[in-house]
Amino acid sequence: MSQKTDHHVILRVVAKPLIPIISLFAFYVQFHGDYSPGGGFQAGVIFAVAVILYALIFGIAPAMRAVPPVFTRSLAAFGFLLYAGVGVWALIMGGNFLDYDALFNEPPGGHDGQHYGILLIELGVLLAVAGSMLSIFYAFAGRVTEIKDEDW
Amino acid sequence: MTGYEGADLAIALINVILLGLLFVVAIAIARMRSLFAIVMLSGIYSLISATWFVALDAVDVAFTEAAVGAGISTALLLGAMLLTSRTAKPEKRSTAIVPLLVVIAVGCMLVYATIDLPAFGDPDSPANTYVGTAYIERTPQDIGVPNIVTAVLASYRGFDTLGEVGVVFAAALAVILLLGFGERSLSATIGRKDKGGRG
Numbered sequence: 001m002s003q004k005t006d007h008h009v010i011l012r013v014v015a016k017p018l019i020p021i022i023s024l025f026a027f028y029v030q031f032h033g034d035y036s037p038g039g040g041f042q043a044g045v046i047f048a049v050a051v052i053l054y055a056l057i058f059g060i061a062p063a064m065r066a067v068p069p070v071f072t073r074s075l076a077a078f079g080f081l082l083y084a085g086v087g088v089w090a091l092i093m094g095g096n097f098l099d100y101d102a103l104f105n106e107p108p109g110g111h112d113g114q115h116y117g118i119l120l121i122e123l124g125v126l127l128a129v130a131g132s133m134l135s136i137f138y139a140f141a142g143r144v145t146e147i148k149d150e151d152w
Numbered sequence: 153m154t155g156y157e158g159a160d161l162a163i164a165l166i167n168v169i170l171l172g173l174l175f176v177v178a179i180a181i182a183r184m185r186s187l188f189a190i191v192m193l194s195g196i197y198s199l200i201s202a203t204w205f206v207a208l209d210a211v212d213v214a215f216t217e218a219a220v221g222a223g224i225s226t227a228l229l230l231g232a233m234l235l236t237s238r239t240a241k242p243e244k245r246s247t248a249i250v251p252l253l254v255v256i257a258v259g260c261m262l263v264y265a266t267i268d269l270p271a272f273g274d275p276d277s278p279a280n281t282y283v284g285t286a287y288i289e290r291t292p293q294d295i296g297v298p299n300i301v302t303a304v305l306a307s308y309r310g311f312d313t314l315g316e317v318g319v320v321f322a323a324a325l326a327v328i329l330l331l332g333f334g335e336r337s338l339s340a341t342i343g344r345k346d347k348g349g350r351g
Contacts (some may be wrong), residue, residue, distance in 0.1 A: 013307065017231060029210040029215075030268045033299065033302050034297045034298060034299055034302055035298050035299055036299065037211045037212045037214075037215045037299070037301070038212075038215055039305065039306070040301055041219075041220075041316075042215055042216055042219045042220075045166055045219045045220050045223055045224045046219055046223065048224060049219075049223045049224055049227060051175035052224070052227045053227075055207040056227070056230075064335060068335075069333050069334060069335045070333075070335075073324070073328070073333070076320070076321055079317070079321075080317055080318060080321045083314050083317055084312075084314060087310075087311075087314065096316065097311065098310040098311055100307060100310075109293075111295065111296035112298065113295065114294070114295045114296060114307060115297070117306075117307070117310075118302065118303075118306040118307055119293075119296065121306055121310060121313070121314075122302075122306060124317065125313065125317055128193055128317045128320060128321055129317070131324070132320045132321055132324035133228075133320075133324070134226055135324045135327070135328060135333075136228060136324050136327045136328075137227065138230060138333065138335065139233055139327045139328055139330075139331040139332060139333060140228065140232050140234070140235065140331065140334070141329070141334065142332075142333065142334020142335055142336075143234075143236065143331065143332075143334060145236055145305065
C-alpha cells in the first residue's frame with residue numbers, strides 16, 4: 001500500500017475478515033432458502049456486496065483481478081441460461097416448461113423433481129443476480145481509477 | 153389490560169415510531185444537497201423499511217429490502233456518484249411548490265384508497281382466502297418444501313421468477329451497453345502505473 005493511504009489501515013483490518021463471513025452468509029441464505037427466508041436473489045446480492053466491499057476498501061483494480069469482469073458477465077448469462085435450461089429439460093422430459101415434476105418422470109407424490117428443480121433454478125438466480133450486480137458495479141466503478149479521500 | 157391488548161399496543165407503537173422515522177429520513181433526503189449524505193440516508197431508509205416489514209410479519213420481503221435496498225443499492229449509488237458531481241443543484245423556491253402539490257394530491261388519493269382495503273391480517277380478505285390458502289394447503293403434498301414462499305416463488309410461479317431474473321440480466325446488459333464493461337478504461341490506467349498489469 002502506498003504511503004498516503006496508510007490511515008485506512010484500521011478500515012482494512014476490520015473489513016478483511018468480514019468479507020469471507022459475508023460470502024459464507026450468502027451461501028447459507030442460498031442453500032437454506034427451502035427452510036428459512038432467503039433464496040437466490042438475496043444470496044446473489046449479498047455475495048455481490050462482499051466483492052463490492054473488497055473493491056471499495058482495496059481498490060477497483062485488485063477486485064477486478066480477483067473477480068474479473070469477463071467472469072461476472074459470463075456468470076450472469078450462465079445463470080439465466082441455467083434457469084431457462086431447467087425449463088427446457090422439463091420440456092424434453094415431456095412436461096410443461098419449468099414443470100419440475102416431469103424432470104425425473106417420477107410417479108405422483110415424489111418430490112425429487114421439485115427439490116432438484118428448485119435447487120437448480122435458485123442456483124441460476126444466484127449466479128445471474130451476483131453476476132449482473134457485479135457487472136453493473138464494474139461498469140460504474142471501472143470508469144474512475146482511484147477513489148480519493150477528498151471525493152467523499 | 154390483557155396481554156393480547158398490550159402486545160397490540162406495543163406493535164402499534166413500533167409501527168408509529170418506524171413510520172415516523174421513515175418520514176423524518178424522507179424529509180431529510182428531500183432537503184439535502186450533499187449526494188453522499190443522500191445515498192447514506194437512502195440506505196438508512198431501506199433499513200428502517202426492512203425493520204417495518206418484519207413488524208408486518210413479511211420476513212422475506214424485509215430480508216430482500218435489507219439486502220437489495222440497504223446493501224447493493226447503496227454501493228451502486230456510491231459507484232454512480234463517483235461519475236458525477238458531489239452536490240445537487242439548489243432548486244428555486246418558486247418551482248418547488250409544484251412537486252409538493254403533486255405529492256399531497258397523490259398522498260390524499262392513496263389514503264382515500266386505503267379506506268376500501270381489508271383490515272391487516274383479516275382472514276376473510278381476498279389475499280388470505282382463495283389462492284393464498286390453496287398454496288398453504290397444497291404445498292406439503294405438491295412441493296414438499298417447508299418454506300411456502302420458496303415454493304410459490306420457485307415452483308408455482310417459476311415462470312414469473314424467470315422473467316425477474318431476465319429483468320436483472322437485462323438491467324446489467326443495459327448498463328454495460330451504456331457505460332461499457334469498465335475494464336477497458338481501468339486497464340489503460342493500470343498499464344500506465346505498473347507496466348503489464350492485468351486489468
